[in-house]
Amino acid sequence: MFRIRQLLTVAIAVLGLIALAGCGSSGGGGKSGPVEVVTHNAVGGGSDVFTRQMIKVMYENKIIDTNWPVRNVPAGDSIGAMSYMFDHKGNAGLIAQVTPTWLATPMTVENAKVSLAGLTPITLVATEPQVVATNAKSQFNTFADFVAAAKKAPDTLVQAGGSSTANDALTRLVLQDSLGAKWKFLSFEDTGSRITALLRDDANIMLGSASDVAEQVKAGQLKVIAVIGNQRLDAFPDVSTTEEQGIDSSKVPVQFRAVMGAPDMPADAVQKYQDDLSKMVETDDWKNLIKDDGLVTQNLQDDKLETYLKEQTDIVGGLLQGLGLRKDQ
Amino acid sequence: MNAVEGLLHGLQSAITPTNLLWLLVGCLLGTLVGILPGLGPPATIAILLPLATGFAPATGLIMMAGIYYGAKYGGSTTSILLNIPGESSSVVTCIDGYEMAKQGRAGKALGIAAIGSFVAGTLGVIGLTFLAPAAADVAVNFGPPEYSALMVFALLLVIMLAGDSMLKGFIAMFIGLFLSTIGTDLFSGAQRFTGDQIELAGGIEFIALSVGIFAVGEVLINIEDKTEKQLFQVPNKIRDLLPSRQDIKKSTPAMLQGGIVGFLIGILPGAGSTVASFVSYIIAKKTSKTPEEFGKGSIEGVAAPEAANNSETGGAMVPLLTMGIPGSGTGAVLLGALVLYGLNPGPLLFHEHADVVWPIIASMYLGNIALLVMNLPMVPLFAKLLNTPYKVLYPAILLISVVGVYSVNFSIFDVGMLVVFGLLGYVMRKLDIPPAPLVLAFVLGPIAENAIRQSLLLSNNSPIIYLERPISATLIGLAVALLLVLAFGRGRKVRDQVVEIDA
Numbered sequence: 117m118f119r120i121r122q123l124l125t126v127a128i129a130v131l132g133l134i135a136l137a138g139c140g141s142s143g144g145g146g147k148s149g150p151v152e153v154v155t156h157n158a159v160g161g162g163s164d165v166f167t168r169q170m171i172k173v174m175y176e177n178k179i180i181d182t183n184w185p186v187r188n189v190p191a192g193d194s195i196g197a198m199s200y201m202f203d204h205k206g207n208a209g210l211i212a213q214v215t216p217t218w219l220a221t222p223m224t225v226e227n228a229k230v231s232l233a234g235l236t237p238i239t240l241v242a243t244e245p246q247v248v249a250t251n252a253k254s255q256f257n258t259f260a261d262f263v264a265a266a267k268k269a270p271d272t273l274v275q276a277g278g279s280s281t282a283n284d285a286l287t288r289l290v291l292q293d294s295l296g297a298k299w300k301f302l303s304f305e306d307t308g309s310r311i312t313a314l315l316r317d318d319a320n321i322m323l324g325s326a327s328d329v330a331e332q333v334k335a336g337q338l339k340v341i342a343v344i345g346n347q348r349l350d351a352f353p354d355v356s357t358t359e360e361q362g363i364d365s366s367k368v369p370v371q372f373r374a375v376m377g378a379p380d381m382p383a384d385a386v387q388k389y390q391d392d393l394s395k396m397v398e399t400d401d402w403k404n405l406i407k408d409d410g411l412v413t414q415n416l417q418d419d420k421l422e423t424y425l426k427e428q429t430d431i432v433g434g435l436l437q438g439l440g441l442r443k444d445q
Numbered sequence: 446m447n448a449v450e451g452l453l454h455g456l457q458s459a460i461t462p463t464n465l466l467w468l469l470v471g472c473l474l475g476t477l478v479g480i481l482p483g484l485g486p487p488a489t490i491a492i493l494l495p496l497a498t499g500f501a502p503a504t505g506l507i508m509m510a511g512i513y514y515g516a517k518y519g520g521s522t523t524s525i526l527l528n529i530p531g532e533s534s535s536v537v538t539c540i541d542g543y544e545m546a547k548q549g550r551a552g553k554a555l556g557i558a559a560i561g562s563f564v565a566g567t568l569g570v571i572g573l574t575f576l577a578p579a580a581a582d583v584a585v586n587f588g589p590p591e592y593s594a595l596m597v598f599a600l601l602l603v604i605m606l607a608g609d610s611m612l613k614g615f616i617a618m619f620i621g622l623f624l625s626t627i628g629t630d631l632f633s634g635a636q637r638f639t640g641d642q643i644e645l646a647g648g649i650e651f652i653a654l655s656v657g658i659f660a661v662g663e664v665l666i667n668i669e670d671k672t673e674k675q676l677f678q679v680p681n682k683i684r685d686l687l688p689s690r691q692d693i694k695k696s697t698p699a700m701l702q703g704g705i706v707g708f709l710i711g712i713l714p715g716a717g718s719t720v721a722s723f724v725s726y727i728i729a730k731k732t733s734k735t736p737e738e739f740g741k742g743s744i745e746g747v748a749a750p751e752a753a754n755n756s757e758t759g760g761a762m763v764p765l766l767t768m769g770i771p772g773s774g775t776g777a778v779l780l781g782a783l784v785l786y787g788l789n790p791g792p793l794l795f796h797e798h799a800d801v802v803w804p805i806i807a808s809m810y811l812g813n814i815a816l817l818v819m820n821l822p823m824v825p826l827f828a829k830l831l832n833t834p835y836k837v838l839y840p841a842i843l844l845i846s847v848v849g850v851y852s853v854n855f856s857i858f859d860v861g862m863l864v865v866f867g868l869l870g871y872v873m874r875k876l877d878i879p880p881a882p883l884v885l886a887f888v889l890g891p892i893a894e895n896a897i898r899q900s901l902l903l904s905n906n907s908p909i910i911y912l913e914r915p916i917s918a919t920l921i922g923l924a925v926a927l928l929l930v931l932a933f934g935r936g937r938k939v940r941d942q943v944v945e946i947d948a
Contacts, residue, residue, distance in 0.1 A: 158774070159491035160781030168494065168785055183495050190641045191854050192630070224634060226641055230548050274903065281634040302589075302899055303631045304775075307713060308770030318903060329789020331769055408789070441634050 141297070154212040156197040158190040158353060165375060167213040168252075173401045179392050194218045198230040200231070201378050208385035209212070210378040211238065218279055219425075220432050226443040236377035237395045238386055240416040240424060242406060245349060245373040246287060248342040249329040250321050251314050259342035260361040262321055266297040273299040276310040278318035282301070284323035286435045287344065287368050294364055314338060325371065326351040326410020333375045344368055351410040369431050372423070373411070390417050448575050455803030459811060461726060464504050468808050470509035472815050475515020479596060482531035483849030487778045494782065502786040503801045507808040509782055512811065513775045514758040516585050521558040521751050522827060526551055527842050529660040531849070533888045534718035536543025536881055537726045539659055540740065541746030548742050549679055552686030552828035556821065557696050557744050558751040560810050561573040562687065563817040564753030566706030569759025570809040572708040573766075577795075580712045580760070581767040585945045587713050589899035590910050595713075596922035599720050601927050602727050603885045605800055611931070613878045621883035624649055624914070625890025629814035632898060644858040652853050653862040654666040654887060656846045658880045661863060662870020679832045688744070696748035699729040710753075711760020714772035718757040722750035723729060723881075759809070766802055768792055775946040 133192055153171065159162040174180045190199040195215045204210045210219075214232065222228040226431045227409055248259045256262045266273050277284040285301055292298055304310050307328050313319040315337060322329075326349055332338040333352075340352050345368070346359040375393060377386060396402055397413050406413055416424055436442045458464070478489045490497075490509050497505035523529040527543035529672025538558070545554040572580070587595075600618065627638045628648030639645035680686060688696075703725040710721035729749035730739045739746045761772040769790035771777040783790040788798050795802055833841070850863045873880055904910035912918045 158777070159487055160771070160774075160777035160779070161495070165781045165784050168781075169496075172498065172785070185495070186491075188491065188649070191856060192646045195646065196702050196854075225636075225643060225646070228643070261936050279629070279631050279634055283913075300902060302902055303895075304899070305631060305895070306714075306771075308764070308768070309769065313588065316588050318588050331789050331793060335792035337792060408787075439634065 122354065122398070147303045148242045148428040149178075150182065151211065152187050152188055153184050154187045154197050154200060156190060156194040156215075156217060157188060157213075159188055161190075163213055163373075169409075170213070170396070171404055173399060173405060174396050175331060177396070177399045177401060179395045179399075179428065188364055191306070192221070194221045195230060197227065198222070198232070201376075202227075202230050203233055204378045204383060206310060206380045206382070206439055208382050210381075211389060212376050213374045214374045215430060216283055216428065219429055220436060222445045223433055223436050224281060224441045228444060229353065231444075232376070234379050235427065236379060236381040236386060237421045238375045238389045238417070240372055240378050240414050240421050241393060241397065242327045242373050242375040242411040242413050244395045244409070245347065245410050246323045246330065246344045246354065246371060247326050247340045247355070247370075248321050248344065249314065249338045249340050251317060252333075252336055254319070254320065254339070254341075256341055258356065258361050259321075259358055260363060262341070263291075263295050263297050263334060263363065265293075270298040271300055273321075274313075274319040275299055275311040276300050276302050276304060276322040278305075278310075279303055280439065281436065283369055283371050286432065288325055288333060289435055289438070290368050291363070291365070293373070294367065313336070330408070330410070345370075347412060347413070349410050350407045352378065367431060369428060369435065372414075372424075372428070374425075416427060435445070451799060451803040452574055452807055454799075454807070455807030456810075458800070459507065459804045459807040460843055462810065463686060464507055464810070467504050467508040468511050468812055468849055469815055471511025472515040472819065474518040474810050475517075476510070476816065476819060479516035479519020479531065479936040481845065481849055481852075482529050483652055483775065483852040484715050485603060485853075486512050486775045488518075488852075490778045494785070497686060497782065497784050500787060502798075503804045505786070506779070506805050507781060509779060510762075510805055510809060511812050513779070514755065514812060514814055516775075516819050517566075517755050517758060518559060519864065520557065520563070520754070521747075522539050523845070524833060525554045525558065525747070526827060527660060527845070528663045529650070529842070529846060529849070530884070532718075532907070533655070533884070534722045534750070534757070534879040535873045536655060536719070536884050537606070537722045537750040538747060538754075540726075540881055541741075541743045544665075544742035545744065545747065546739070546831060550742065550744075551679070552824050553688045553692055553744060554747045555792070555827055556686075556688040557692060557748045560693060560823065561700040561703065561748040562755040563697065563813050565707055565756035566651070566758065566813040567810065568701070568704035569708045569711065569756030570806065570813065571759070572756070573759040573762050573809075574806055577763050577767050580763045584712050584764045584768070584770070584799040586723065587772045587915065588914075589896045589903065592713075592715070592781075592892060592896035593900050594911055594917035594924070595720070596889055596896060598920050598924040598927070599889055600886065600893065601931065603721060603889070604880045604886070605931065606723060606725055606881045608881045610877075611860055613622075613876075614882050617873070617878050617880065617882040618886040621886030622890045622893075624654065624883075625887045631895060642858075644856065649862060649887075650850070650853055650856075650859045650893075651888065653850045653859045654866050655884050656850055657863045657866025658870035658873070659716045659836070660842055660846050661670070661867025662755040662874055662880065664842055665867060665871040667835070668839060679829060686828050687821075690739070692744050696745050698732065699725070699745040699749040700752045702728055702732070703749040704756040706762040707756035708755030711757030711772070712763050714761075714764055714770055714776075717772055717893055718754050719761075719885065721753040721757050721887060725749040725753035762806075762809075766794055766805075769794065794908075797799070802826065813938065827892040 155163045155167045169183045175183045189200050218232050222231045310322045329338050340355045343349050343357045344365050346357050378394050397415050478484050489512050520531050520535045521538050524538040526533040527545040530540050532534045542554045604614040629646050648692050706725040707721040711717040726749050729745045731734050764770040764772050765776050771780045850859050900910050934946050
């Protein structure tokens with residue numbers, strides 16, 4: 117009897133230790149290393165993978181000397197991650213990889229105690245222009261074709277996408293407004309379901325990053341019919357932009373990838389991160405990465421970054437207002 | 446490269462000392478984290494990612510896959526011993542597994558879970574090896590109407606888990622469906638029933654709900670009895686701690702059936718393992734020679750869902766490896782790992798990176814053997830843990846529950862939810878409302894709601910869409926037939942009961 121009791125104690129201690137080890141390695145509140153990077157995605161999500169890719173490039177090019185740990189705080193779709201940053205005010209070792217979700221989500225929550233404006237801007241590393249993809253057998257060869265068809269038969273064509281506040285959904289609102297066309301929006305939780313919806317012909321188009329669809333395009337299952345914006349992508353050099361197709365997309369919210377620090381981060385720390393990131397975007401590994409991921413290097417810092425964020429805040433804020441989802445005012 | 450050639454090549458490169466070592470490490474780690482609820486395979490793989498990305502891709506992925514299916518072997522342990530389902534696919538295992546533990550047959554339950562996991566896990570990998578391209582087609586053709594129909598069918602089956610009272614099954618299911626609506630609505634972005642609690646914006650944490658209702662509820666109801674007596678009778682002989690030859694013979698059809706069902710349903714991204722676990726449980730019950738034992742400690746009732754749960758891994762790897770589409774949380778992490786290795790998961794993965802894909806598949810055969818060898822000797826040890834007096838065991842269960850729930854999101858709010866659901870579990874036991882339909886409906890609810898709303902959006906609100914597509918029409922037909930059988934069968938039973946009371 118006594119032995120069993122001992123055994124149980126040991127077993128519990130071991131299980132407890134495993135749990136503690138889990139807490140420790142997934143990030144120990146700035147104590148586990150000099151720098152910790154927060155993302156609002158669970159492991160494997162787009163932001164999480166990009167964050168790890170970025171760290172890998174810096175580490176392998178000896179820009180940083182430790183492999184910075186990533187802390188995943190998926191709770192509340194960026195609110196949890198931002199709260200974690202706010203809890204560590206002034207911490208020079210705490211940065212986050214920020215996307216437009218960090219702008220939008222606090223606007224949709226009543227009495228949110230956090231907002232992107234409270235974080236310390238460091239660098240807007242890159243933007244991720246959306247591409248328009250269809251089934252490879254689709255009759256649409258440009259986005260202009262799709263728009264023309266949508267004008268002829270309003271509310272019959274279908275765009276597969278994410279939640280109603282996600283970037284692709286907001287983009288649709290802007291485009292529908294400026295083009296005077298209407299089409300349906302089918303929400304799916306994950307990118308995989310959006311792709312299979314195209315393959316099944318349940319949906320006609322989807323908007324996503326180049327990396328979302330690159331493999332299906334290579335396999336001849338999907339085709340890309342436009343890049344949203346005015347800049348062609350290295351990943352799809354032959355695909356024309358929406359501007360080239362005569363479609364105004366200047367008011368479309370942009371998917372960006374920025375790095376921001378904990379509130380009140382000391383200026384010298386900000387400068388150090390800016391230097392590291394400026395070195396990173398010059399490496400060959402980074403250039404390969406953005407080609408694969410369909411990103412465009414920006415490296416915006418200081419005033420330029422603040423102006424850019426303000427512009428995007430206004431665009432996203434206005435769109436959410438229009439949807440009746442704005443709760444922060 | 447055809448499947449046999451690929452598999453042989455894969456086997457060759459899987460059997461290097463390095464790969465074997467990391468395969469064993471993965472399986473062992475998987476088993477350990479599977480035992481503890483909370484810190485699941487995705488979090489474990491995440492912790493190991495920085496280490497694993499330093500390995501050759503095949504080696505790292507072999508280890509990570511080992512964690513994935515290793516955790517499924519471990520997952521049954523707490524379900525059977527302590528009534529703690531660590532993941533949604535273990536909920537069904539609790540029903541008969543914990544009953545068996547209460548009867549002093551925990552060792553047999555754990556043993557059959559390990560054997561069933563091995564048999565079905567291997568079946569699943571065989572399916573993955575030879576049927577992947579065909580299976581991928583099925584996954585693509587499963588759209589919103591098909592999912593809607595599958596969910597209607599599945600929710601009906603959930604009620605069948607209720608045991609004697611269909612009404613109480615309905616009540617439990619509706620509470621579960623309601624709880625699943627809490628959070629941010631995918632379609633409108635609106636917050637539903639969150640009471641402005643940001644912690645609820647992403648919905649209720651599954652582990653808090655399931656562990657609260659099952660484990661904490663069970664502890665609460667048992668501490669009402671102020672006895673000093675031992676809770677469980679545990680036999681002393683090792684031979685009585687393992688399944689007998691007859692147990693294995695009796696469970697074989699359930700294991701094989703669970704293996705096939707698990708693979709087929711596991712192919713579908715989303716609900717795979719959960720749906721597979723209770724579909725195979727119900728098939729086992731309906732085809733069993735002793736259906737009356739189900740719910741009261743039937744060994745087949747453990748073998749079937751555990752088998753289905755494990756062969757699901759093979760099924761879930763199909764969309765991941767053939768299309769780059771992850772079917773579960775762990776699948777998403779593995780997808781992330783593929784990207785970090787620069788392998789670009791997608792339809793061409795099998796062609797462009799056969800040197801990585803086939804060793805992973807081959808290693809899954811080896812891993813399943815390793816896991817059986819690792820897990821069977823542990824069975825008597827675990828089973829003897831139940832000799833512990835309740836004043837030690839109950840605090841231990843509560844401790845494991847709290848640590849497990851906290852470690853999912855490192856959130857104290859979730860621990861609060863655990864308490865709330867513990868009380869709900871207690872009240873439900875007092876009222877004799879079965880917990881399994883609630884927890885399963887909670888898992889299926891969002892899939893059902895999204896699929897139904899997506900379908901109606903596609904068809905401009907015409908329900909005909911469910912009958913226009915062959916797969917969904919078939920499933921709806923099955924559901925209607927099931928409903929008729931259910932109503933008719935139950936009616937007779939109620940009449941019998943009335944007659945008994947009259948007499």
